[in-house]
Amino acid sequence: MPSRTNGVGVQVEETKICVVMVGLPARGKSFIAQKAQRYLQWLSIRAQVFNVGNYRRNDAPHPTADFFDMNNEEGERKRRVAAESAIADMLAWFRSGGVVGILDATNSTKERRKWVMDTCSSNGIEVLFVESKCDDEDLIMANIRDVKTTSPDYRGQDPEQAASDFRNRIKMYEKVYQTIDEGNGEDEYTYLKLMDVSKQVIINRIQDYLQSRIVYYLMNLHIRPRSIWLSRHGESLYNLDGRIGGDALISSRGEAYARKLPELVRQSVGDDRPLTVWTSTLKRTIATARFLPSHYNQLQWKALDELDSGVCDGLTYQEIKDRYPEDFAARDEDKYNYRYRGGESYRDVVIRLEPVIMELERSEDILIVTHQAVLRCIYAYFMKKDQAKSPWMNVPLHTLIKLTPRAYGTEEERYEAKIPAVSTWRGKGSTAKHENPTPESL
């Protein structure tokens, strides 16, 4: 019998990996941990962050810097208890089927790393250390201002005082911090070392496919400010008829949207920096993007083509229900996993979009003109929408969505072109040609 995979070709049946974050405070460890979790969950790989700071807050909710002094016995004890509790919960989670556990703490000494390594190894869990090293004082201060002064550790405190205390906290860690190093006797460990936000990267002893996927993803992350714009194509002739799939042209209202798109983009960008435009290979997205400024680079991706509806391509929902009633019901039952005969499921689309996501992570300002199902999948990645809900999301035509990644999440703005278009949203059980979305689909 072939081994089970998660459908992404990743062999996950026996794999259990603990990603152990390493580094001084304010080096982006939680940022990296959260992104890894979101990426893996989006690929249907069970992943979970265990943040030791959250456990420590149970016992020491508002510690000052001296709590983190290695000579503070009470502080040391409480920190040890917090780390033990996080690991105990992580081990229980692995036993319940977890695949990638992410231990988010400083793990800043060789001794602490050995303890984590030994604990994981004796439980059959592979360890991948991920260290973030950064000596850029301006960036560290910006990180402190952006996320640390608003941390629950400093609730109700003056931001200046909080920043100064956090600087002192970092000094406490600096006294004992040991970078992962071959000279430290850690050359047997599997690790990824990211220096100055991946300007330089060291990879040591990667063991398997899933580890290499995680490493490749993390190497591609950057924190330069940027946005991602998402739009569906202008209303198509198939949209007017309530037909799915196909390669139809856009309607006259779709054409009006294409002409309005450059202005909408300009308004939402706020300055005259150029965007890179990605479309699918289908006529309706290419036609929609054709009036964008000629100095915008344009690229067509096959991976951005609409979900392939196989034998149902070109049919209305009513026709699908009449011809394939069991399929129609099965899709409503589990829309994310249902695969059209000879076509694709949402799960399949996510898998083919993985290189698009990887490229998006590496890139700066990108405008994507694509299709309803594909847009839902990309949106689900950025906005952490769960799989049961994302296929039912309403993504109106003639609307530009701007997503701006922030430290721990993504900000969203919507720009409506105010050019009428039919609704292509369909509620569970319905075969209506054009139906008004319900509030929970928004």
Ligand code: ATP
């Ligand atoms: P702590 O040990 O206090 O929990 P941390 O290392 O987990 O700190 P984060 O809370 O993740 O730090 O810091 C978030 C900030 O780090 C964000 O503003 C983000 O832009 C920035 N950041 C992300 N990646 C990196 C990196 N590789 N190096 C430095 N800063 C980064």
Ligand code: F6P
């Ligand atoms: O100082 C940053 C921090 O995230 C604390 O909130 C947390 O208690 C600590 O790191 C966890 O790491 P360590 O294992 O070094 O105690």
